[in-house]
Amino acid sequence: MATSKIRIIVAKPGLDGHDRGAKVVARALRDAGFEVIYTGLHQTPEMIASAAIQEDADAIGLSILSGAHMTLFPRIMELLREKGGDDIVVFGGGIIPEDDVSVLKATGVSEIFTPGASLETIVRWVKEHVKPRGVKA
Amino acid sequence: MEKLWQLRQERQRWEATTLKDALKRQPERAQQFTSLSDLPINRIYGPDDLKGFDLERSLGLPGEYPFTRGIHPTMYRGRLWTMRQFAGFGSAEDSNRRFHYLLEHGQTGLSVAFDMPTLMGYDSDHPRALGEVGREGVAIDSVQDMEILLRDLPLDRVTTSMTINAPANVLLAMYVAAAENMGFTRAQIGGTTQTDMLKEFIAQKEWIVPPRPSMKLIQDMLVFGTRELPRWNVISISGYHIREAGATAVQELAFTLADGVAYVQAGIDAGLDVDEFAPRLSFFFDCHNDFFEEVAKFRAARRLWARIMRDRFKAKNPHSWWLRFHTQTAGVSLTAQQPLNNIVRVAIQALAAVLGGTQSLHTNSMDETYALPTEDAVIVALRTQQIIAHESGVADTVDPLGGSYFVESMTTTMEERAEAYIQKIDDLDGMVRAVELGYPQREIAEASYHYQQQLERKDKTIVGVNEFVLPEEQRIPILRIDPEVERRQIERVRRIRAKRDEVRARRALDDLKRAADAGENTMYKVLECVKAGGTMGEICDVFRAVYGEYREPAII
Numbered sequence: 001m002a003t004s005k006i007r008i009i010v011a012k013p014g015l016d017g018h019d020r021g022a023k024v025v026a027r028a029l030r031d032a033g034f035e036v037i038y039t040g041l042h043q044t045p046e047m048i049a050s051a052a053i054q055e056d057a058d059a060i061g062l063s064i065l066s067g068a069h070m071t072l073f074p075r076i077m078e079l080l081r082e083k084g085g086d087d088i089v090v091f092g093g094g095i096i097p098e099d100d101v102s103v104l105k106a107t108g109v110s111e112i113f114t115p116g117a118s119l120e121t122i123v124r125w126v127k128e129h130v131k132p133r134g135v136k137a
Numbered sequence: 138m139e140k141l142w143q144l145r146q147e148r149q150r151w152e153a154t155t156l157k158d159a160l161k162r163q164p165e166r167a168q169q170f171t172s173l174s175d176l177p178i179n180r181i182y183g184p185d186d187l188k189g190f191d192l193e194r195s196l197g198l199p200g201e202y203p204f205t206r207g208i209h210p211t212m213y214r215g216r217l218w219t220m221r222q223f224a225g226f227g228s229a230e231d232s233n234r235r236f237h238y239l240l241e242h243g244q245t246g247l248s249v250a251f252d253m254p255t256l257m258g259y260d261s262d263h264p265r266a267l268g269e270v271g272r273e274g275v276a277i278d279s280v281q282d283m284e285i286l287l288r289d290l291p292l293d294r295v296t297t298s299m300t301i302n303a304p305a306n307v308l309l310a311m312y313v314a315a316a317e318n319m320g321f322t323r324a325q326i327g328g329t330t331q332t333d334m335l336k337e338f339i340a341q342k343e344w345i346v347p348p349r350p351s352m353k354l355i356q357d358m359l360v361f362g363t364r365e366l367p368r369w370n371v372i373s374i375s376g377y378h379i380r381e382a383g384a385t386a387v388q389e390l391a392f393t394l395a396d397g398v399a400y401v402q403a404g405i406d407a408g409l410d411v412d413e414f415a416p417r418l419s420f421f422f423d424c425h426n427d428f429f430e431e432v433a434k435f436r437a438a439r440r441l442w443a444r445i446m447r448d449r450f451k452a453k454n455p456h457s458w459w460l461r462f463h464t465q466t467a468g469v470s471l472t473a474q475q476p477l478n479n480i481v482r483v484a485i486q487a488l489a490a491v492l493g494g495t496q497s498l499h500t501n502s503m504d505e506t507y508a509l510p511t512e513d514a515v516i517v518a519l520r521t522q523q524i525i526a527h528e529s530g531v532a533d534t535v536d537p538l539g540g541s542y543f544v545e546s547m548t549t550t551m552e553e554r555a556e557a558y559i560q561k562i563d564d565l566d567g568m569v570r571a572v573e574l575g576y577p578q579r580e581i582a583e584a585s586y587h588y589q590q591q592l593e594r595k596d597k598t599i600v601g602v603n604e605f606v607l608p609e610e611q612r613i614p615i616l617r618i619d620p621e622v623e624r625r626q627i628e629r630v631r632r633i634r635a636k637r638d639e640v641r642a643r644r645a646l647d648d649l650k651r652a653a654d655a656g657e658n659t660m661y662k663v664l665e666c667v668k669a670g671g672t673m674g675e676i677c678d679v680f681r682a683v684y685g686e687y688r689e690p691a692i693i
Contacts, residue, residue, distance in 0.1 A: 014253065
């Protein structure tokens with residue numbers, strides 16, 4: 001199966017410790033056949049971008065509930081571009097107000113899932129939008 | 138006995154006739170009914186469900202052991218619970234204004250939320266604080282910030298609860314120093330620091346140093362608080378974050394009380410007599426949507442803790458047996474979809490907390506799945522408590538659900554299941570070791586994944602999320618934090634460092650390091666550091682240097 005080769009980093013940028021969502025999504029993606037690497041908590045944008053490059057990830061799932069998304073998400077996108085990882089698909093979720101979603105998408109984040117998004121929705125979106133790097137989505 | 142036999146006969150007759158006919162006409166909505174936490178719920182409860190229940194031993198009277206019916210003889214007939222809304226955002230000035238606003242509207246206690254850098258012991262100008270300053274709470278770097286936060290507040294009349302854990306010693310020191318500068322004595326100030334590091338490692342995950350040195354710093358605070366601050370509760374043993382991380386009601390109850398056992402043991406190991414500090418331990422629980430399960434959880438918590446304190450720790454002072462607790466309605470239960478519905482959820486949860494006998498209560502605001510609450514949303518949340526207190530009548534009699542077959546049976550079930558967990562943790566050599574092994578963390582991750590799957594299958598319903606969905610969502614106004622806050626806060630902490638007596642500050646920090654290295658009580662030294670202008674980050678750096686930083690093994 002093609003999906004079994006897809007590698008996803010699930011990361012918690014920022015200082016908040018709310019990892020219920022990240023862990024549940026990581027497990028659901030793993031159960032759906034993706035290879036999932038969970039970074040653990042309190043990651044800096046530099047740590048996340050480096051991990052994605054080193055692990056040759058196809059996608060990054062970011063979870064943040066601290067309110068710092070408008071600073072940290074664009075910084076991660078910038079670092080990925082600098083490190084040649086601009087074809088890595090980035091999606092995210094957390095306590096993110098509606099008005100911020102379009103701004104984040106303009107920086108290159110592909111999708112934002114807000115509270116109440118079902119695992120099925122997230123898994124389906126990943127299946128449709130994440131292809132092994134180098135293959136056109 | 139004769140009576141019970143007759144009742145049983147009657148029940149069998151009812152099942153064979155009335156019930157059977159009814160089920161034929163209208164089958165029940167489900168094969169099995171379960172609580173939110175998956176405890177089985179029977180069709181009807183009666184005397185048969187109270188095996189082993191003894192009116193005196195299991196229930197007792199309010200204000201008496203085992204306190205199932207409440208810790209005070211008159212409960213809310215004497216004094217209502219403290220209405221304590223958790224608040225804090227932006228700068229110390231912003232939060233001070235919110236505190237004055239809440240007190241003017243009838244709130245009766247203060248509760249401070251700190252921002253993420255403060256929770257992790259970083260100054261606002263630390264690179265890791267980027268984008269986080271003032272976002273999820275107030276930024277406090279120095280005793281000057283604390284003085285602004287507390288400006289013109291009657292610290293001898295209101296008590297202040299501070300949700301702070303890893304650097305709780307630093308913020309307690311800042312509070313004491315600021316209060317003294319404002320003219321209050323140590324005997325006048327009252328309040329609570331959360332200081333519950335075990336639940337940080339289990340669930341909330343804001344830490345600095347590893348579990349064992351964290352326990353040492355807590356011991357230092359316990360000794361300091363017991364000697365110096367007669368009205369301060371040094372530890373608030375917290376189940377809230379455990380529940381919010383995905384635990385069941387039973388896990389919340391069990392892990393919280395097991396944490397409590399570890400702190401009592403730590404106090405005794407530090408040389409304190411149990412009755413010297415146990416009366417000032419308090420608890421903090423979540424209150425979720427399943428009404429009776431929550432009421433039973435609170436009643437079981439009181440009974441179980443009373444037994445632990447009397448029988449296990451041989452405490453003699455009845456106040457040591459008390460489980461006093463604060464409750465917050467379940468943030469995790471709020472939905473971004475149709476946010477006005479959250480007002481109703483909060484009202485149901487708050488009612489359960491009151492019927493469970495809480496000492497203080499925070500009601501969440503309906504907009505908190507988007508951002509920190511607006512003033513308008515906070516007022517609705519506070520008014521919810523006032524309506525329960527003054528209009529519903531539930532506060533006018535003690536433990537109105539006591540004696541209900543269902544509630545008593547559920548209370549016993551919660552107690553028994555929690556006891557089994559506590560036994561398991563004892564077998565692992567206590568909570569500190571269990572945390573190091575990742576045991577409670579794994580149990581919670583399992584429970585939270587299981588619950589999410591139940592939602593996906595619609596085994597459990599969330600209105601507006603997996604049923605009764607609206608195509609277009611309601612938009613509500615949300616609170617925005619001014620990005621200028623971060624810049625101004627960074628300037629302020631740098632200015633404070635530049636202006637202070639550098640020799641005195643360095644000497645205090647060095648002295649703290651020496652005391653930590655030598656295993657002495659660090660709390661007195663932390664107080665010297667804050668008075669000498671030492672900042673949050675500098676003081677926590679001393680602990681990082683001495684004990685190392687904690688790194689969690691990432692488990693999914």
